[in-house]
Amino acid sequence: MAEHPPLLDTTQILSSDISLLSAPIVSADGTQQVILVQVNPGEAFTIRREDGQFQCITGPAQVPMMSPNGSVPPIYVPPGYAPQVIEDNGVRRVVVVPQAPEFHPGGHTVIHRSPHPPLPGFIPVPTMMPPPPRHMYSPVTGAGDMATQYMPQYQSSQVYGDVDAHSTHGRSNFRDERSSKTYERLQKKLKDRQGTQKDKMSSPPSSPQKCPSPVNEHNGLIKGQNASGVNTGSAKNKSGKGKGVAQIDTEIEEKDEETKAFEVHLSTILKPVASDIQARTVVLTWSPPSSLLNGETDERTTVPELYGYEILISSTGKDGKYKSVYAGEETSVTLNDLKPATDYHAKVQAGYNSIKGTPSEAETFTTLSCEPDIPNPPRIANRTKNSLTLQWKAPSDNGSKIQSFILEWDEGKGNGEFCQCYMGLQKQFKITKLSPAMGCKFRLSAKNDYGTSGFSEEVLYYTSGCAPSMPASPVLTKAGVTWLSLQWSKPSGTPSDEGISYILEMEEETSGYGFKPKYDGEDLAYTVKNLRRSTKYKFKVIAYNSEGKSNPSEVVEFTTCPDKPGVPVKPSVKGKIHSHSFKITWDPPKDNGGAAITKYVVEMAEGSNGNKWDMIYSGATREHLCDRLNPGSFYRFRVYCISDGGQSAVSESLLVQTPAVPPGPCLPPRLQGRPKAKEIQLRWGPPLVDGGSPISCYGVEMSPVERDEPREVYQGSEVECTVSSLLPGKTYSFRLRAANKMGFGPFSEKCDITTAPGPPDQCKPPQVTCRSATCAQVNWEVL
Secondary structure, three states: OOOOOOOOOOOOOOOOOOOOOOOOEOOOOOOOEEEEEEEOOOOEEEEEOOOOOEEEEEOOEEEEEEEOOOEOOOOOOOOOEEEEEEEEOOEEEEEEEEOOOOOOHHHOOOOOOOOOOOOOOOOOOOOOOOOOOOOOOOOOOOOOOOOHHHOOOOOOOOOOOOOOOOOOOOHHHHHHOHHHHHHHHHHHHHHHHHHHHHHOOOOOOOOOOOOOOOOOOEOOEOOOOOOOOOOOOOOOOOOOOOOOHHHHHHHHHHHHHHHHHHHHHHOOOOOOEEEOOOOOOEEEEOOOOOOEEOOEEOOOOOOOOOOEEEEEEEOOOOOOOOEEEEEEOOOEEEEOOOOOOOEEEEEEEEEEOOEEOOOOOOEEEEOOOOOOOOOOOOEEEEEOOOOEEEEOOOOOOOOOOOOEEEEEEOOOOOOOOOEEEEEEOOOEEEEOOOOOOOEEEEEEEEEEOOEEOOOOOOEEEEOOOOOOOOOOOOEEEEEOOOOEEEEOOOOOOOOOOOOOEEEEEEEEOOOOOOOEEEEEEOOOEEEEOOOOOOOEEEEEEEEEEOOEEOOOOOOEEEEOOOOOOOOOOOOEEEOOOOOOOEEEEOOOOOOOOOOOEEEEEEEEEEOOOOOOOEEEEEEOOOEEEEOOOOOOOEEEEEEEEEEOOEEOOOOOOEEEEOOOOOOOOOOOOEEOOOOOOOOEEEEOOOOOOOOOOOOOEEEEEEEEOOOOOOEEEEEEOOOEEEEOOOOOOOEEEEEEEEEEOOEEOOOOOOEEEEOOOOOOOOOOOOEEEEOOOOOEEEEOOOO
16 A cells, blocks of 8 residues: 555553544444454554464554454544444455544543654554554555545655564564664664655645654563563553653663664775875775665665765874864765875764764775975075085985985076086085175975976075175164164175174264164164154164175264153233233243244133133243133133144143123113002113122112103112102103122113103192172182
8 A cells, every 4th residue: 555544643542541442343243254454565563462472563464353243353543533444345444534623532632742754653552552663554544545635655664573473472572673673763764854855745744743752662662561561551650640760761771772773874884995096196985884784685775865974084004093084975085185105094984963883994095106295495504705505305205215306506697597506315515616796596306216396496595705885874764752763774786695784883962972883783673772852863884794894884863852841830910900801921841842842822711610621822922812701700721832742731720810890781670560640660680791790789760751850769789669759640761770899880771651640739728809798709729
């Protein structure tokens, strides 16, 4: 059968709380019948025989099961599935099919386990039988029994070893065959995983289900059981929660055995084969780990293609230190950069994921001999005015003894054309009849039975000459306050390899001691230290070699840099301090740092504690007029100076307060409320300018509009007053001024206010004139 029903949850249902599903009656007359259980290729079916022993039957096979009363033998199924009897051409088969989601036989909940890659699963075996194997297949199906969407394709491989149908072997057989079966199960897992990665499963995805942990069961038996008895109870521990300690130890042991078995498989790899051996290269090839098991080939076992290989080589013997030179999935590699005429030992190590086998046996090979390595350039051993003596060391002969060394030179012509000047086994040669100060280029090669090496790098050597010529004067590269850095060059025409030393001499102009040596050596630069600031010094340089000294160079003069000047004296006020201006002056610093002061900078900050400094002057003079100041305000002043040596620190600050002045004019007073007939109420504010002193007094003057006769009606510190004894309906002019400690300021503009009308004044007594005894005339004046 090529198709299988969907994977079933392999949760153990051997617990007593899951009832046995009764199979339907397949015979009406209750006669004895034989039920066929079909086992697919690559599947296994475990039964319990009458004698109590267990037997594992591998497919393809049809297992007859006797039914004495005409019913299907009881079969355990997981929750969500039910057995179904199908009759095909008179043969009845038991098929396990999924039920509707809402149907839960027995009311038991499915216990889900951690998911694994899709692998076929077994149905739990009948009661009194051990727990299911790690990978169990659905037991009985027929072609066309289930819809194709429930039948994903799997490449099956043998899980158990072949067991005879009448075998009486028990637990001990499983123990003896553990390594073989573990190996087969690992091969199947690798094959299934590879098929998943390549084909992404050609059939539709199976329904989601859980597979048991690979360390829970093994071959249908729980470790810890002895060979004579099988535990028929639940897989739970005594408390009913989780696994027992024995089962956990069993799982760890089985996982270790599984890993060890796969390591044994990886360790079956044969040693690599060396071919196409050259002087510096070799081709190594190897084969994947062997798929043979106990000397026989299992055709259902597929070697995975995802093996990784590592090549290890050693040139210090079979038992020497090996180093990795290749890691990858190929089974052939070309090794480069080997040493000629060298014995090498190569091993290959196979691995898969994080599991590695032991390295294979060592393959021994020897690289071929070849021409010598390129030698190092010859070096000068001795020189005179007319000869050069050269020496060299032998390079690696690469397996063949060096027969001769070949030394070539350009005969001092410098045209790039070389000719042979020596050939032999000696490692030293003297060239004579040369001219003084003559430059010659040399190169070296070595020869053995396999050929001649390449030439070494070209080197240029000079014969000795006379004393050096006069060098150029030293130049100043950088100057400091107490140091001078000087540099010079070789005399013209000096060979590049000639050893020349130099003497740097210095004279301080005011010392009176003349030139004194400050440096003697082969360097072309020197820094003279511990000098005085802003001082002139004279220098000259002399070159010398074994032949003598040159003439001194021309004398040059350099000056050290000046230092930054000292702090100027604190500034002071010069003359009278006015309300809006005054003049300050200062003295130069006591130490100008060795250079003249070029500029003074004055900074000012407002307020007695102000820290915002603004530059108000920059120049060479030592006084400044500070103007546009506010009366009665505090100002702080400080000064620093600048020279060629840098900027000095700032001086102490000078605090100055300008004198106050009378306040400025106020705004005209304003009427507060409604005017009355004989009094009005005035109010005002302080002036905009207080003159640098707080306002201490206000004065209010009043005068009638029709005549300019002002009189002061109020003087005090309040900002309001009431003017009374006025005439109703009259207009008056008012003006205001403020005063501080310096006196009154100017008056404000006038403000005209009219009093409200009132009742007329009391009339004067009327004048009565009697005209008769009964008549009088009364007269009065109009107001």
